Amino acid sequence: MAFTGKINQQLTTDIKNSAAIIDQIRQELSKTVVGQQHMIDRLLIGLLTNGHILLEGVPGLAKTLTIKSLAQTIDASFSRIQFTPDLLPADVTGTMIYQQQENKFYVRKGPIFAQFVLADEINRAPAKVQSALLEAMQEHQVTIGEHSYRLDEPFLVLATQNPLEQEGTYPLPEAQQDRFLLKVKIGYPSRQEEQLILRRQSGAQTEFPIIPVVKTSQITEAKKLVRQIYLDEQIEEYILDLTEATRNPEKAGLPTLKPFIQYGGSPRAVISLALASKAMAYLKKRSYVLPEDVQNVARDVLRHRIGLTYEAAAENVSVDDILDKLITQIRVR
Secondary structure (H helix, E strand, O other), rough: OOOOOOHHOOOOOOOOHHHHHHHHHHHHHHHOOOOOOHHHHHHHHHHHOOEEEEEEEEOOOOOHHHHHHHHHHHOOOEEEEOOOOOOOHHHHHHEEEEEOOOOEEEEOOOOOOOOEEEOOOOOHHHHHHHHHHHHHHHHOOEEEEEEEEEEEOEEEEEHHHHHOOOOEEEEEEEHHOOEEEEEEOOOOHHHHHHHHHHHHHOOOOOOOOOOOOOOOOHHHHHHHHHHHOOOHHHHHHHHHHHHHHHHHHHHOOHHHHHHHEEEOOHHHHHHHHHHHHHHHOOOOOOOEHHHHHHHHHHHHHHHHEEEEOHHHHOOOOOOOOOOOOOHHHHOOO
8 A cells, every 4th residue: 555654563563452442442431422433533533642622512412421431431630611701811720829827829720730621612701711721732831820830641621612602702713723633513413322312311320430441651652652653755745735725725726715715724734634644543543644534634623724704604605615625626646
């Protein structure tokens, strides 16, 4: 196969052995989460690449349940921050508390000091609170007063937003959205899955305890293996072509898309697409990336990195419409 290069048999064996933890996580998650494999795979990709995830979907699609359950399978700390208009940055990061009896200041760490952080309805808080997440997401550290504090690994921010309600919301700025590795759209379950949900939640037993099945050290080792996965030069060119087409679609032979695109993916999009593709190959227990891996994650990586013009809104053209055309038309050289 043209994209395998010189296959590293030892790496292939290591990945197959290591990726067994993914099967364990999925099996444990199936106790509480029905379906939603697309969302679960994207959460695992974020976990394997130190990437943060933005989930968009209507209420009741098990976003919070899935994130909390995933943290429990890894025996990692979990916190939930409900974003509201009156939330302050210190409510997220923490603050200095003065103890009058001892005449000293003490640090009270905020809920950001957890390994899995659920930022629920992130677009309901004003920009200053949203930006409080930036340092933690990018640098994996938080500054309180004069000191900076490292966050425990793995560290993953999983933010949700409701696409239906726009009143009283503060849309995420482009710079903030770009910090997320993936923006994942969550859909409704199938009829069969919904029937299973109905039976579980209306039966005698509604609680299904999750037990830790994976250690954080195993996740750390898996992340190292993901970085070693082979990325052929042709795949690199393909990733560059896709990202370049979000900026200059006419160069990709799609001039009709030019009036709809205000701006495209930055170099961070290229890096994110490469890492997410490697993580997808790991989930498939392969030591090399195939074009189908890139295509599998491209929409989630690029969806929030393309700005649309007013003309696109007038013509009812969505970002996903543009990405569908790019992925369909652009081929590996």
